[in-house]
Amino acid sequence: MITNHLRSRIGFEVELIAPKGLSRRNLADAIARLHNGEVIRFFHAQAEPSKLPDTPIFENLTLGFKVVGPGQKLIALCVDDLTLQSDLDKSAASKEGWYRIVSDDARFLELVACQCDAGLPIKQVLTKLAHLYRTDLQIDRSGMCRVVDQSNHSIAIAAPLPGERERACELVTAPIKTDHHQQLSEFLCLAKDLAYTIPVEGATHLHFEALSFHSAQTIKNIVNLFDDHDQLLRRLFKTNIHCTRLGQWPQSLFNLVAQPSFTLLAWPEAKRQLQELPITKYCNYNLANIIHEIKEKPTFEVRILPSSLEALDIINAACVVEALLTIACSSINIERLGPVGTDNKSILAFLNEINIDTSVRDFYCSRFRP
Structure with missing residues (x-):
């Protein structure tokens, strides 16, 4: 038994990589089972550099998983982190059911997060946003779904997730006030049991x-x-x-x-x-x-x-x-x-x-x- 010496209220964020064939959803499910909780899929906002001229940053919404207990009390989050790159095979095919939503304006993505359901599949998730702009959802052969305004300016795009990005997992605990070691150890032991590893970055x-x-x-x-x-x-x-x-x-x-x-x-x-x-x-x-x-x-x-x-x-x-x-x-x-x-x-x-x-x-x- 390790004595807890911390007195502060602390939230912990630990970056991990799921083994091939698994995803951050698997860790969220394991945490939910341990705590008799449930997993809620949600949009997690991130930003990454863009290679397009005049667009220095691409704003992203990626799929995250919130674990809640009785009374919807937050236990932990399992989310993507775009800094984790080296361990993932970018040439791998996108995993079915996984996608991200991108825009060049964070305000559009905030609207998406407020109005759209992260639990919907890619071909339906932006339908409500298109209705708000009184336009039709545009779907191309690659599976990308695009919303434009009345002037045909792009608002947001839902695109299949790049290869193996579902394996990136940032474990985010709810703030912990007591028994820090015991609570964090429970989460990390689950990750080890699932063969999660440490990312290069x-x-x-x-x-x-x-x-x-x-x-x-x-x-x-x-x-x-x-x-x-x-x-x-x-x-x-x-x-x-x-x-x-x-x-x-x-x-x-x-x-x-x-x-x-x-x-x-x-x-x-x-x-x-x-x-x-x-x-x-x-x-x-x-x-x-x-x-x-x-x-x-x-x-x-x-x-x-x-x-x-x-x-x-x-x-x-x-x-x-x-x-x-x-x-x-x-x-x-x-x-x-x-x-x-x-x-x-x-x-x-x-x-x-x-x-x-x-x-x-x-x-x-x-x-x-x-």
Whole structure:
């Protein structure tokens, strides 16, 4: 029995690959059976770069699977992640019943998600959208279904899913407050039983509930503390070198929090100034959900963990992050000092300085002792 040392409410996102012949739906079904729940098919929004001129991004809706328990309480999601590419055979035929919906405008896809039923087959799923525009659904020989407006401008296209994309599976847990290790381990054991594996580009994301981080001082502390320790944490956690959509915060963020007047600001004004900066989610530590107060994810997201089928690896990393966040939320003022060392001696000193359980400290110290 592993003692749970975490106190934070945390959502876990673990990227996995289903074995050939299976899909993310199989993991969702297994989770539902374990919890006496049900699986609901839904549209999961994503974006990917486009090769078409004047269209830098293709907005996507892919098929996701929501596992709910009694009272429709969320248990987990199993969704696609377009960063997972290397493990999939793009030349494989599209699997029957699997499709995605694409558009060059996210607003059209939001309309699709609100008006169309993800449970319908490809030839029927956009019929209601076509009716809204008073046009007919266009279906070509490849199986693509297209909706246009009265001027024949494309609104959205439903297309058969590219080869093996159904195998990509990002396991997203509902926020967990207690027994983090036990609950995450249950999900990952099911994945191992189904022979799921770690993707080449795989990552794990930690979403710490951030409602208590709504202060200028706390944001300054988080920015300076995590930037100074970024290289150390990436070595400690063994960040996947093939993982994409990572990066540093813009210099303008450091300039803002370094202003003596910033920590004196009330949260609404601090938030307004932060919202003016070019901060996206695609960085090592995602502040965007806090700054823009995303209702679905009011979180501080850590994106540098590798994917893992071992819950203990993920939970121990969460304990280290929680210790740093506890420091950031304290009354002290943390200035930016520059990157700390990443040699074994520096890592061991760091582990001995932060407030983590002995078992967590020993877990990491065993890797870095001379």
